[in-house]
Every structure is written in C-alpha cells, then in structure tokens.
Amino acid sequence: MMKNYLITFTLLFCLIAVQSTAQINPYKYHSQKKITVTKGAVVSAHPLASQVGLQILKAGGNAVDAAIATQLALAVVYPGAGNIGGGGFLLGHLSNGKNIAIDYREMAPAKASRDMYLDSAGNPQMNLSQDGHLASGVPGTIAGLFASLKYGKLPFKKLIQPAIELAEKGFTLSDAQVADFNESAKEFLQLNASPVAFVKNGGFKKGDILIQTELANTLKRIRDLGAKGFYEGETARLIVAEMQKGNGIITLDDLKYYVVKERTATRFGYHGYEIVSMPLPSSGGILLQQMLGMIADKNIAAMKFQTSASVQLMTEVERRGYADRAAFLGDADFVKVPVKTLVSAAYLKQRMADYDATKAGNSKATAAGNITESEETTHLSVIDAAGNAVSVTTTLNGHFGSRTVVSGAGFILNNEMDDFSVKPGVPNMYGAVGNEKNAIAPGKRMLSSMTPTIVLKNNKPYLVVGTPGGTTIPTSVFQSIVNVIDFGMSAEDAVNKPKFHHQWLPDLIFIEKDFDAATITALEAMGYRISKRGNIGRTEMIQVKNGKIIAVGDKRGDDAAEGY
Ligand code: GLY
Numbered sequence: 001m002m003k004n005y006l007i008t009f010t011l012l013f014c015l016i017a018v019q020s021t022a023q024i025n026p027y028k029y030h031s032q033k034k035i036t037v038t039k040g041a042v043v044s045a046h047p048l049a050s051q052v053g054l055q056i057l058k059a060g061g062n063a064v065d066a067a068i069a070t071q072l073a074l075a076v077v078y079p080g081a082g083n084i085g086g087g088g089f090l091l092g093h094l095s096n097g098k099n100i101a102i103d104y105r106e107m108a109p110a111k112a113s114r115d116m117y118l119d120s121a122g123n124p125q126m127n128l129s130q131d132g133h134l135a136s137g138v139p140g141t142i143a144g145l146f147a148s149l150k151y152g153k154l155p156f157k158k159l160i161q162p163a164i165e166l167a168e169k170g171f172t173l174s175d176a177q178v179a180d181f182n183e184s185a186k187e188f189l190q191l192n193a194s195p196v197a198f199v200k201n202g203g204f205k206k207g208d209i210l211i212q213t214e215l216a217n218t219l220k221r222i223r224d225l226g227a228k229g230f231y232e233g234e235t236a237r238l239i240v241a242e243m244q245k246g247n248g249i250i251t252l253d254d255l256k257y258y259v260v261k262e263r264t265a266t267r268f269g270y271h272g273y274e275i276v277s278m279p280l281p282s283s284g285g286i287l288l289q290q291m292l293g294m295i296a297d298k299n300i301a302a303m304k305f306q307t308s309a310s311v312q313l314m315t316e317v318e319r320r321g322y323a324d325r326a327a328f329l330g331d332a333d334f335v336k337v338p339v340k341t342l343v344s345a346a347y348l349k350q351r352m353a354d355y356d357a358t359k360a361g362n363s364k365a366t367a368a369g370n371i372t373e374s375e376e377t378t379h380l381s382v383i384d385a386a387g388n389a390v391s392v393t394t395t396l397n398g399h400f401g402s403r404t405v406v407s408g409a410g411f412i413l414n415n416e417m418d419d420f421s422v423k424p425g426v427p428n429m430y431g432a433v434g435n436e437k438n439a440i441a442p443g444k445r446m447l448s449s450m451t452p453t454i455v456l457k458n459n460k461p462y463l464v465v466g467t468p469g470g471t472t473i474p475t476s477v478f479q480s481i482v483n484v485i486d487f488g489m490s491a492e493d494a495v496n497k498p499k500f501h502h503q504w505l506p507d508l509i510f511i512e513k514d515f516d517a518a519t520i521t522a523l524e525a526m527g528y529r530i531s532k533r534g535n536i537g538r539t540e541m542i543q544v545k546n547g548k549i550i551a552v553g554d555k556r557g558d559d560a561a562e563g564y
Pocket residue numbers: 377395396397398416419447448449450470471
C-alpha cells in the first residue's frame with residue numbers, strides 16, 4: 001500500500017516537474033492587452049513570457065517565483081531586451097509588509113578604466129562603449145535571479161524549465177520580431193565571427209520558428225549547477241573565449257566575483273499614497289521622488305491631463321531632476337551622493353523657486369543630442385493571490401545590447417558600459433550627460449534609469465508599474481503615476497495615452513506622435529522647443545482596485561497581460 005502511494009507520489013511529482021510549458025502553445029499566441037481578475041496577474045513584453053509567469057502562479061508559486069520564471073522566459077522569447085547577459089533590478093512588496101530591492105546591475109570589469117573609450121587625443125569613441133565586446137559590463141541577471149529565490153517558494157529547476165523548453169523546441173516569432181531581427185541582421189553579422197540564431201539566410205519570414213539550442217544548453221547548465229552554471233565552468237569559459245575574439249576585457253575572475261547587492265528601497269509619500277522604488281545605482285527612485293516632490297503642492301489635478309499647464313509644470317520638474325542626475329548621481333558604493341538633500345522638501349522647494357508658469361525654462365544647452373528610439377530594456381509586473389507584488393526592470397541597454405552573442409552559449413551580451421559617463425559632458429546613446437560621479441572604475445556599477453515601482457495604498461499594493469526606455473523611464477513612470485493618482489485615469493489610459501519627456505539636455509520636450517496639437521502650439525508660444533519622436537516606453541501596469549486586479553500591457557508592442 002505504502003509502496004503504491006510512493007509510486008503515485010513519484011509519478012505525480014515527475015508530472016509536475018516536467019509539466020513546464022504543457023499549457024502553453026508556443027506556436028500560436030496573441031497579445032492580450034487588458035485583463036481583470038481576482039487572484040494573480042503577470043504583464044510583460046511578450047505573451048509567452050506572461051503565460052509562463054501565470055503558469056507558475058497557478059502551480060503554487062508566488063509573485064517572486066513568477067517574476068523569476070518570466071525573466072528567464074523573456075531571455076528566450078524576447079532576446080532584444082530579455083536576457084541572461086545583462087542586468088536588472090527586482091523590487092518587491094511582500095504580503096508581510098517587507099520591501100525588497102535586489103540590485104543585479106552589471107559591474108565594470110577589473111580591467112575597465114576611466115578613459116577606456118577615449119582615443120589618444122581624448123575624443124570619445126562611442127562605438128566602443130555601444131557595439132561589440134568592449135561594451136559589456138559583467139552580467140548580473142543570473143546572480144540576481146538566484147538572490148531573489150529566497151523570497152520565492154518553488155525550486156529553481158521548476159522556474160527555469162519553461163525557458164529551456166521554449167529555447168529547445170522553439171516558438172513562433174511575432175511579426176514585430178521578424179522585422180526586428182531582419183533589421184538588426186547586418187549588425188549581428190558585423191559584430192559576430194560565428195553564426196548566430198538571430199540571423200537567417202534570406203531573412204526571417206512571417207510565422208518562422210526560432211530554436212535556440214545553444215541557449216537551451218546554457219540554461220540547462222544553470223539548472224543543474226546553479227549560478228555556477230553561468231559564472232564558472234563551461235559558460236564562463238565560453239564568455240571569456242568570446243571576449244578574446246573582439247578585444248573584450250571580461251575575465252574568469254570578473255565573472256566569479258560578480259556580486260548582487262540587496263538595497264534599501266526608496267520610500268516616500270505622495271498625495272496619500274506610499275511610493276516604493278529603486279535606489280542607486282538607479283537614478284529612477286531619486287528622480288521619481290524629486291519630480292513628484294516638486295509637483296506635490298501644485299494642484300496638478302486641476303490642470304488636467306496633457307494641457308499646456310500640466311505639461312509645462314511636469315517638464316520643468318523633469319528638467320530640474322535630470323540636471324541633478326547629471327551633476328550628482330553615480331554608484332553610491334564608489335562616490336558620495338547627497339541623496340538626503342536631493343530629495344528633501346526644503347531643497348525641492350528651493351529648486352522650484354525660479355519656476356514661472358507662463359514661460360519656458362532654460363537648460364543653458366550647449367549641444368543638443370538625439371534620443372534613440374529603441375526598446376532596449378524590458379519591464380514586468382506581477383501580483384499574486386497573497387498580495388505579494390513584484391516589479392522588475394531588466395536590460396541589455398541598447399536594442400540587442402552589444403549585438404555580440406556568446407558563441408557556443410547562445411546569449412547576447414549587454415552594452416551597459418555606455419551608461420557610464422564616458423567623458424564628462426559627452427552624451428551617451430540616450431543623449432544623457434554625466435560627470436566624475438558616473439565615471440568608469442573597476443567594479444563600479446553604471447548609473448541606471450530603470451524605475452521598477454510599487455505604489456501602496458493603506459500599506460497594500462495599489463499599482464505595480466515600470467517600463468523600458470533608457471532615460472525616458474523615470475519620466476514615463478512619473479507620468480503614469482500622476483495619470484492615475486491625480487488625473488483619475490484608468491490603468492489602460494494611464495499606460496497608453498501619449499507620453500512626453502524632458503531630460504535637461506538637450507533642452508527639448510520630446511513627444512509621441514499622437515500628442516495633443518493644441519497643447520503643442522501653446523507650449524511653443526511659451527518658448528518650448530518640441531521634438532516629435534517614436535514610442536516612449538512600453539509600460540506594464542497592474543492596479544488593484546475594489547478587490548479586483550486590473551493588468552494592462554502597453555499597446556506600443558507585443559506586451560501582454562495574463563491572469564486568473
Ligand atoms: N540601460 C538602461 C538603464 O539602465 O537605464
């Protein structure tokens with residue numbers, strides 16, 4: 001009798017263990033943009049990754065488990081930004097009231113140095129910080145997932161299995177991905193000596209299936225050996241061999257000594273809500289606190305959504321926040337950052353002392369750069385039935401990162417070194433400038449804009465929000481929060497309505513193409529210079545309202561919401 005129970009139990013266990021993607025059809029899927037549910041939800045940049053997260057929730061995992069599995073799935077089905085060769089931040093509010101902020105940002109390799117991207121005349125060579133082997137920081141993602149695991153409930157093997165299957169058996173590329181891979185083919189060919197899975201002879205076609213055998217094998221090493229399956233042994237050897245092909249500097253020791261840091265989450269009040277966000281080395285939490293702090297006493301609700309009055313006010317606080325970012329922010333483990341002052345009420349009041357609601361401010365711009373329009377980073381938001389909320393933003397930096405694929409291991413390396421200030425005052429790929437605070441040093445983390453955020457109401461999750469978009473991330477999160485809290489918008493509108501962005505330099509308001517024409521005219525009359533650009537961000541939001549969970553994936557991409 002006992003023996004029968006044991007056999008049944010073992011069979012059941014095996015079934016659960018291999019169940020993995022059983023309920024997911026990787027060859028036929030669509031992007032569900034909005035769902036209203038009661039138990040749990042996952043929103044991410046790809047429908048299959050959201051489905052993986054949902055499956056983990058249904059299998060008894062909590063929001064942290066689902067976030068880990070969704071990130072791993074994104075590394076397979078969304079290689080433009082999902083990754084194991086990059087880094088990120090996981091922010092959580094657990095049902096016991098604890099906030100967690102896990103920093104798995106990339107680190108500069110030991111051989112990195114302040115002027116490594118300058119030529120002998122001191123001129124920046126931005127191609128080196130953006131393209132190919134030398135552009136990569138030491139990846140943090142896998143270490144971050146293992147550090148997150150202690151807040152989850154399920155074994156890692158179960159969380160990684162869906163990603164392994166998606167890599168091994170393949171999945172149908174979305175139409176957007178087909179175009180995306182084909183557009184990037186030339187760069188992949190230029191930056192890789194060996195064939196890569198993301199380039200197909202004659203180009204990918206609608207309905208093509210992407211199989212990533214080398215990536216599946218790397219994921220299996222991680223499943224079987226833990227973080228050592230990435231940072232030591234075969235995978236580490238392959239990374240270092242890849243480095244040697246293209247003047248890269250990441251060594252076996254850099255990989256072995258990568259460290260995750262658990263930080264204290266940034267917390268502050270705004271109009272009766274508590275905002276929880278990411279501290280340094282992200283600039284996101286500080287910028288959010290500054291920007292919301294500078295509008296807090298201005299009755300922005302009365303100004304209404306995207307009128308010239310509200311856009312002007314938000315632009316002026318964005319300008320001031322980003323000027324501070326350039327001057328003061330960097331990795332606080334390496335440089336002194338006056339965080340307390342920067343977010344204090346007295347300082348923010350003083351910052352707004354010269355604010356004039358009738359005319360444009362001035363950034364004393366010396367050079368106007370351009371903001372690129374890639375999707376780069378990626379965000380996912382998760383909530384579970386127990387009320388645990390997790391907000392994760394993770395990145396390769398530029399679109400497909402350095403476009404260097406680790407030969408034999410099948411994953412793309414980041415080009416995060418460009419988030420350092422290559423030379424004081426020289427704009428990076430997002431047009432952002434910095435100074436010595438964000439200068440390159442061995443082991444230092446480059447300043448980030450990633451802003452995974454959770455808004456609490458009565459100590460319970462009310463919004464779980466974040467987005468990709470480089471330096472536009474903090475302004476998009478800022479605007480999404482104001483849209484809901486002050487303008488009373490639905491989550492769907494807060495995510496999908498047009499966004500705008502000002503980052504001090506260049507002294508321009510960047511707007512999305514469907515931005516209100518009358519507001520543009522009024523802003524120009526005040527002296528603002530406006531620049532139309534492509535999409536700003538891909539915001540993933542979960543709202544908990546009247547006992548219901550409303551999950552929204554941004555209309556700007558393949559983003560999808562799943563829940564139950
Ligand atoms: N690589 C984008 C960011 O961290 O801000």
